[in-house]
Amino acid sequence: MKFDLTIALADRPGQLLKALKPIAKNGGNIISIIHERENPSAGFVPVSLVVDFPSKWNMQKTINDLRKIGVTLIKAEEVVDTAHITAILVGKADLERIVQEGLRNAEIIGFEVSAPTSKDACLKLEIEVPTDLLDETLENLRRVAESEDSLVILPI
Amino acid sequence: MNVIIVGFGFIGRKLVRAFYKKIDLIRNVDASFKVIGVSDSKGYLYDSKGLDLERLSYVKRLSEYSGKYREGGSTEEIIEKGEADLMVEATPTNINDGEPGLSFIKAALKKGIHVVTSNKGPLVVAFKELTSLAEKNDCLLLYEGTVAGAVPVFSLVRKCLQGDIIRRIVGILNGTTNYILSRMYFEGTSFELALKEARERGLTERDPSYDVDGIDAACKAVILANALMNRNVKFEDVKRTGIRRVTQEAISLAKKSKFAIKLISTIDKHIEVSPKLVPINHPLCVHGTLNAIHIETDLAREITLIGHGAGEETVSAVLNDVLTVMKETASPI
Numbered sequence: 001m002k003f004d005l006t007i008a009l010a011d012r013p014g015q016l017l018k019a020l021k022p023i024a025k026n027g028g029n030i031i032s033i034i035h036e037r038e039n040p041s042a043g044f045v046p047v048s049l050v051v052d053f054p055s056k057w058n059m060q061k062t063i064n065d066l067r068k069i070g071v072t073l074i075k076a077e078e079v080v081d082t083a084h085i086t087a088i089l090v091g092k093a094d095l096e097r098i099v100q101e102g103l104r105n106a107e108i109i110g111f112e113v114s115a116p117t118s119k120d121a122c123l124k125l126e127i128e129v130p131t132d133l134l135d136e137t138l139e140n141l142r143r144v145a146e147s148e149d150s151l152v153i154l155p156i
Numbered sequence: 157m158n159v160i161i162v163g164f165g166f167i168g169r170k171l172v173r174a175f176y177k178k179i180d181l182i183r184n185v186d187a188s189f190k191v192i193g194v195s196d197s198k199g200y201l202y203d204s205k206g207l208d209l210e211r212l213s214y215v216k217r218l219s220e221y222s223g224k225y226r227e228g229g230s231t232e233e234i235i236e237k238g239e240a241d242l243m244v245e246a247t248p249t250n251i252n253d254g255e256p257g258l259s260f261i262k263a264a265l266k267k268g269i270h271v272v273t274s275n276k277g278p279l280v281v282a283f284k285e286l287t288s289l290a291e292k293n294d295c296l297l298l299y300e301g302t303v304a305g306a307v308p309v310f311s312l313v314r315k316c317l318q319g320d321i322i323r324r325i326v327g328i329l330n331g332t333t334n335y336i337l338s339r340m341y342f343e344g345t346s347f348e349l350a351l352k353e354a355r356e357r358g359l360t361e362r363d364p365s366y367d368v369d370g371i372d373a374a375c376k377a378v379i380l381a382n383a384l385m386n387r388n389v390k391f392e393d394v395k396r397t398g399i400r401r402v403t404q405e406a407i408s409l410a411k412k413s414k415f416a417i418k419l420i421s422t423i424d425k426h427i428e429v430s431p432k433l434v435p436i437n438h439p440l441c442v443h444g445t446l447n448a449i450h451i452e453t454d455l456a457r458e459i460t461l462i463g464h465g466a467g468e469e470t471v472s473a474v475l476n477d478v479l480t481v482m483k484e485t486a487s488p489i
Contacts, residue, residue: 115405
């Protein structure tokens with residue numbers, strides 16, 4: 001799982017290397033690193049990292065180890081890869097049920113309805129879903145829509 | 157090579173004409189090429205010295221080819237004569253039991269006759285049985301014309317992707333539904349009107365449900381899955397949703413988000429035919445009666461083929477299969 005970390009390092013030689021050691025020791029794989037040397041603040045340089053850890057535990061251990069060696073942690077949060085999906089439903093479906101049961105793991109970021117009163121009402125949904133829950137979410141959406149006798153049209 | 161043609165409908169007649177027009181090209185591959193028999197449901201023509209391709213290419217019914225027609229004669233008889241090296245099978249498609257093509261193909265393979273077919277039915281019903289039978293009898297069984305007409309998908313994989321593993325195939329495998337959905341997309345017509353137009357243009361089968369309910373596309377998905385992804389699936393294994401419920405409103409909403417709606421066959425861990433949203437800049441997003449097949453492999457990654465999926469163009473696939481049999485079975489000099 002990926003984490004977005006921002007740490008503040010004293011503007012002295014060797015500080016970055018010191019901070020990277022606990023990350024490596026705890027199994028972290030650095031995906032990206034931005035060392036903003038040109039923007040020091042009160043003698044500290046912000047460093048932003050995206051690190052892939054085997055588990056949350058490894059991440060927590062790293063944070064503890066960093067604190068022990070005096071590295072200031074500004075931000076530590078999980079990076080959730082999301083997929084943006086467009087889906088179209090045709091049929092007079094129970095929207096509340098579709099949202100509650102079919103889209104439990106998704107965030108609805110937009111929708112448009114066409115001919116809402118006809119039996120062939122159309123609903124376009126724009127949703128964001130964590131990538132690792134994508135298959136499950138689309139399967140749920142399909143199952144709920146089909147049980148409502150609606151046609152669900154998903155991207156290829 | 158002695159060839160017999162089984163079925164003298166649209167494809168059979170167009171193939172005879174292609175043989176006649178391209179005879180020099182064909183004889184460059186095999187100087188002994190001749191068509192010794194042609195059969196239909198009512199009888200057959202047979203001449204072990206070779207039928208006159210020019211005369212044959214101008215008749216609509218076999219009985220019009222004077223002198224040689226044996227009314228009431230069966231296809232099994234010309235197979236049993238034992239003089240044919242290759243049978244081109246082009247009888248009408250029957251996806252329920254594959255007949256009559258299935259029996260003809262089995263009879264030919266058992267007799268050691270190579271087979272080229274453009275008929276989906278036998279392959280949908282008995283793919284593994286037929287490919288095993290061909291292998292056992294040391295025969296080639298080629299079927300390029302069965303999926304996406306002139307689009308050379310099986311030849312491409314067989315010749316050019318020998319080391320690749322195919323992970324996923326998605327495709328537009330039915331030109332009629334693509335025509336209907338394209339009319340709805342570009343002209344804003346209703347499904348009913350677009351279907352009527354397709355019928356008037358002769359694009360639909362006699363029973364349009366074969367196209368619009370995804371039956372034809374599902375048959376092709378079964379053949380692709382079995383032939384290219386080493387599956388053992390039947391027609392019943394395909395989750396199938398047709399395009400009858402795709403409304404003009406659905407297409408307009410999709411269009412606003414830069415998608416077109418297409419009837420897509422998908423073969424990955426599941427096998428499915430259903431309407432899908434295709435981004436308008438995706439190579440699969442082709443319109444009119446065109447077919448398109450998008451293959452995802454471990455090494456080549458993504459390859460898309462686009463072409464004409466039905467009609468006269470299918471003869472290109474059948475002729476190429478015939479030439480392939482000639483080349484691959486020619487004795488080394």
